[in-house]
Amino acid sequence: MSDVLSGASARIRLVSLLFLTMLFSLAGQANEDIEGAGDHPLVERIAGSFITDNFRDEFKRVVLPAGPFDRSERAHTEQLALEGEWLKMIYRFDDPDISDLRVHRTFVQTLPEAGFELIFEGSDLDLIEQNTGRSADFLTNTSESYLLTNRGPLLNRQPVHYLLARSQDAPVHVAIATYQAPGPGGGTQYAITVVTEEEMEVATEHRPLSASEMEQGLMESGRVAIQDILFAFDSDEILAESSSSLATIAELMQEHQELGLLVVGHTDDVGNYDYNLRLSMERSTAVVRYLEQRHGIAGSRLRSAGAGMMAPIASNRTEAGRAQNRRVELVEMRD
Template identity: 50%
Template sequence: MRKHGVMAALSGGLVATLVAGVVAASQDIDGAGDHPDVPRAAGSHIVYQDHVDFDRVTVPVGPYSRDGFEDVEVMEGEVLSLSYVFDNPDVATLRVKRSYLQALEERGFEILFKGSEDELSGGAGRLFFRESGLYERGARDCCRIANRDRQVRYIAARSGKGDVLAAIAVFNARGVEGPAVSKAIVTAREMDATMDHQPLTAGEMETGLVQDGRVAVQNILFAVNSAEILPESIEALETIAELMRDRPEMNLLVVGHTDNTGDYAYNVALSLERAQSVVSWLAGEAGVARERLQAAGAGMMAPVTTNRTEEGRARNRRVELVERGGDA
């Protein structure tokens, strides 16, 4: 989920067709910003952003056919997904594509592949866009390829140091006046496999609930952008079940929390779905009476620390237990 300093504005010296992020920042969705190495096109603003701490991303670097993509590049690391629309609906997709090409080359990026419409795939690039799997969330939350006159254009580029891989799609969008741009940008890093938080015992959970009325459980983990509970969460879930068995009079509110990356409504919904998954596991796998548990989603509304650092965002992504009365 994680922004890698993406709020940085662009430095000077770019081509005239690209501008610093601060120019359009007032129209960006809350908390959104550009990747520091990949600028935006002039007159565009961010309508969708998603950030994942660590993932493996496959970027097409060749056209798509029934046999799949001709070639791909794979990178593991921090993933930033962005979608933009334009203030001027008459801006041409070709102009936007060439602006990105020029700006990337000036920043030392190697252009791995570029193409437009039928150069990409059948359906004037529609199959390429869909089968890449890179823009599904952005298309769903903001803009989908137009049914006609799609003008799909694409660039895959790698930074001179080899640590940033960018896939940029420019296209005419359904429900949007003028073109849209969707980006998937991977910044190489190794996964931190260490656990940042020691698992709480049932006694420690009880102490937190008695003293503070709530306790944060950091070791309940979920798949990226999903309410699917990961296997490494089982120890923490079993500890909660142990607490509920030891304290049969206790009733809990299970509250999901996210960091501030992405859309407010999406985060609230995701946090509730994750809390519901925990309740379902405790009721189904551990036999805790469902009436003793209630799920709630706080989204990004109650951070425990700053969201401006990766460490802070990791702490803010959590499940909290809150003691409640039995008649709630």
């Protein structure tokens, strides 16, 4: 009987030893970066943190909050729209007692020492609105305001700190959001977004429409999309290469003196709803102003409108699709 008990005891000790070995092995692996992840060379991590998620896009349009949140406008007072290489790394700590505010203050202090200029930094009420009830699926979202304004029931009432900085030596912007993640795997976490600006020529397969083709589109569909009216990035400034299409629109209206046009601006889905609605309206207004001032079209025959991201004609998941969605449409006005 004692031999049986002795054998059972040995097996229990062996199982316990194996369990503890596995536990310590997992603990040793817990604070390692995920495979293929690493810091950006210009931004050092906080000691004791490790990367749990890592995302990269060779060329992406990103909108970064650059001012406090205005509740009346439901948007940040200033936003910075950038295009270029996009990196996002999510870091966490094994130590659950790491202070989120201390992490934020560390970045506020060390980034200028590393050659960055702080554009904006704030916490809690400077950044967010009331809980929207939506989930905090911010990891791959290109607008950092998504984390700050759509934290949902999980992150709501948790402290959030944010900063935006630009390198003084390279075309690099860094946004860092530090927050307390709830739940068993929570504790202080921080998300570093790095955007390296660059210009990219997006090839288009369409050709400029003639006045007769515009007329045909209006007659058959009541509207026609003009893809060749181009604007400066994040602006209502009309680029010089748009002059040909604008001259064609003027030609059409001069040939048909009874024709009135609603000029509708459209955007892709990068940035929040209000931002895109405002930008599309500003761009359509710029087109109307151009036709009035450069071609003498009567203002009574034109009206501007902005549809923002509401009516895509292609998927916004690709740059080619987003390029198609950034357009101006002409709609016939019959009154």
